[in-house]
Amino acid sequence: MTTRVLVTGGAGFIGANFVLRTLVTRPDVQLRVLDKLTYAANPETLSAVADRVELVQGDIADAELVDRLVADTDLVVHFAAESHNDNSLADPSAFVQTNLVGTYTLLEAVRRHRVRFHHISTDEVYGDLELDDPARFTEQTPYNPSSPYSSTKAGSDLLVRAWVRSFDIAATISNCSNNYGPYQHIEKFIPRQITNVLSGIRPKLYGDGRNVRDWIHVDDHNDAVWTIIDHGTIGETYLIGADGEVDNRTVVETILELLGRPADAFDFVTDRPGHDRRYAIDSTRLRDELGWRPNYLDFRAGLSATIDWYRGHTDWWQPGKAAVEAGYAATQQITG
Ligand code: NAD
Ligand code: TDX
Numbered sequence: 435m436t437t438r439v440l441v442t443g444g445a446g447f448i449g450a451n452f453v454l455r456t457l458v459t460r461p462d463v464q465l466r467v468l469d470k471l472t473y474a475a476n477p478e479t480l481s482a483v484a485d486r487v488e489l490v491q492g493d494i495a496d497a498e499l500v501d502r503l504v505a506d507t508d509l510v511v512h513f514a515a516e517s518h519n520d521n522s523l524a525d526p527s528a529f530v531q532t533n534l535v536g537t538y539t540l541l542e543a544v545r546r547h548r549v550r551f552h553h554i555s556t557d558e559v560y561g562d563l564e565l566d567d568p569a570r571f572t573e574q575t576p577y578n579p580s581s582p583y584s585s586t587k588a589g590s591d592l593l594v595r596a597w598v599r600s601f602d603i604a605a606t607i608s609n610c611s612n613n614y615g616p617y618q619h620i621e622k623f624i625p626r627q628i629t630n631v632l633s634g635i636r637p638k639l640y641g642d643g644r645n646v647r648d649w650i651h652v653d654d655h656n657d658a659v660w661t662i663i664d665h666g667t668i669g670e671t672y673l674i675g676a677d678g679e680v681d682n683r684t685v686v687e688t689i690l691e692l693l694g695r696p697a698d699a700f701d702f703v704t705d706r707p708g709h710d711r712r713y714a715i716d717s718t719r720l721r722d723e724l725g726w727r728p729n730y731l732d733f734r735a736g737l738s739a740t741i742d743w744y745r746g747h748t749d750w751w752q753p754g755k756a757a758v759e760a761g762y763a764a765t766q767q768i769t770g
Contacts, residue, residue, distance in 0.1 A: 443514030641705030676713025
């Protein structure tokens with residue numbers, strides 16, 4: 435039987451990878467994307483599959499549209515969000531509207547039509563860890579978000595939990611660490627630095643460059659999402675991570691080396707206000723209870739493949755490059 439899946443945010447980085455991968459791995463699934471096509475979306479990403487995926491341009495906070503689409507689906511996979519911390523510090527309003535009001539709007543439709551819901555969230559809801567702390571985040575870690583972005587994601591998670599408990603909706607939640615891979619917007623750290631080097635611009639490291647992120651390939655994230663949809667317990671939260679802790683300076687040095695540049699050909703710039711020091715995920719629950727395992731175990735090899743992708747897809751990213759760098763230059767000074 436065909437499963438009708440509504441993918442919110444399916445023209446963005448992780449959502450589009452989810453759509454493209456699902457078309458290959460799940461021939462029984464019929465996909466429809468609801469996406470506002472904000473600056474973060476690139477409709478080009480889905481152009482090659484336009485005959486197989488319906489793209490509805492619209493806002494997840496549009497109650498009438500959302501009700502109509504949810505009434506006609508079996509499962510909602512909710513990726514849509516304002517997703518960039520730096521933007522949330524410059525102007526939080528769209529983050530409150532989309533991440534909180536948008537998620538609320540979806541939950542009300544799911545409640546009315548009794549549709550299965552999977553909510554995509556982030557490890558940033560747990561705040562940060564010290565560099566030398568042996569602890570990692572687990573499903574029991576208390577919420578302690580730092581930025582307007584992460585606090586609105588935390589709020590959206592809590593809305594989902596409340597709708598499960600109060601209204602008995604069939605929902606699961608996943609909180610994943612930092613994703614990398616093809617089709618990621620060039621405002622984000624890894625694609626920004628790759629496309630900087632490819633454009634003859636020196637990579638830019640915030641603060642002292644020692645902040646740690648726990649990298650996971652986007653395909654491993656999306657495989658975990660399907661594992662949770664298929665086998666997860668309703669009402670539960672699962673952390674997704676691939677033991678990929680690397681500090682930012684090492685990431686930049688590796689990109690420079692893979693592109694044949696000197697490892698010190700980067701600049702330090704003004705730090706991000708409230709910059710989280712370290713994220714680290716303990717994904718034992720997902721592995722032990724649901725049997726998920728990551729396939730990308732070699733970060734350097736995954737990064738190298740990602741560099742190749744950006745090198746081979748200049749048409750996809752080059753038109754927006756100058757504007758992204760001009761935006762950063764307006765707020766960030768070189769410090770070293
Ligand atoms: P992205 O910014 O690349 O894509 C977001 C998509 O949502 C875009 O296509 C955008 O047009 C769409 N969108 C934004 N507002 C909308 C609205 N009001 N209505 C409909 N569509 C709207 O983000 P991403 O990196 O792909 O992240 C996807 C999800 O995964 C987010 O919920 C994010 O919090 C979560 N997440 C991301 C990461 C990461 O490393 N990128 C890690 C963990 C969790
Ligand atoms: O130019 C840069 N230089 C730099 O040093 C940029 C853009 C970032 N950084 C640093 C800040 C972070 O320590 O790199 C790290 C990663 O930055 P981002 O790509 O902005 O990601 P982060 O803030 O960690 O959040 C990401 O992972 C969790 C996603 O954007 C979120 O949507 C997700 O929830």
